[in-house]
Amino acid sequence: MLHGSCHCGAVRLTLPWLPETATRCNCSLCRRVGGTWAYYPVGRVVIEGHPEHTQGYAWGDKTLTTVRCAHCGSVTHWDPLNDASAGRHGVNLANFDPQVLASTTVRRFDGAESWTYLD
Numbered sequence: 001m002l003h004g005s006c007h008c009g010a011v012r013l014t015l016p017w018l019p020e021t022a023t024r025c026n027c028s029l030c031r032r033v034g035g036t037w038a039y040y041p042v043g044r045v046v047i048e049g050h051p052e053h054t055q056g057y058a059w060g061d062k063t064l065t066t067v068r069c070a071h072c073g074s075v076t077h078w079d080p081l082n083d084a085s086a087g088r089h090g091v092n093l094a095n096f097d098p099q100v101l102a103s104t105t106v107r108r109f110d111g112a113e114s115w116t117y118l119d
Contacts (some may be wrong), residue, residue, distance in 0.1 A: 004075035004096035027111030
């Protein structure tokens with residue numbers, strides 16, 4: 001189990017396993033929040049402090065809502081809103097020990113134009 005949290009600790013996340021890969025996307029939202037996303041089936045990530053200490057933001061085609069701590073502003077994860085992203089959460093690895101990210105292969109995804117992986 002891997003434990004992480006937002007900057008102030010109000011939102012805490014527990015991952016069931018170290019991700020093999022993560023995604024860094026360059027879409028207009030991801031490049032602004034600086035997310036490096038690891039994906040897990042819904043229900044496998046334990047999220048404490050959500051929804052009581054979080055705020056969500058859904059944009060564009062509303063397939064997901066990006067969730068941040070309402071106190072410190074750290075983006076912690078995203079939740080699926082419809083069938084396009086159903087079944088999985090995206091968890092921002094920036095909220096975990098840097099060794100978690102260092103141990104994970106990060107793939108670059110072109111979410112700005114081609115919607116393909118660049119590596």
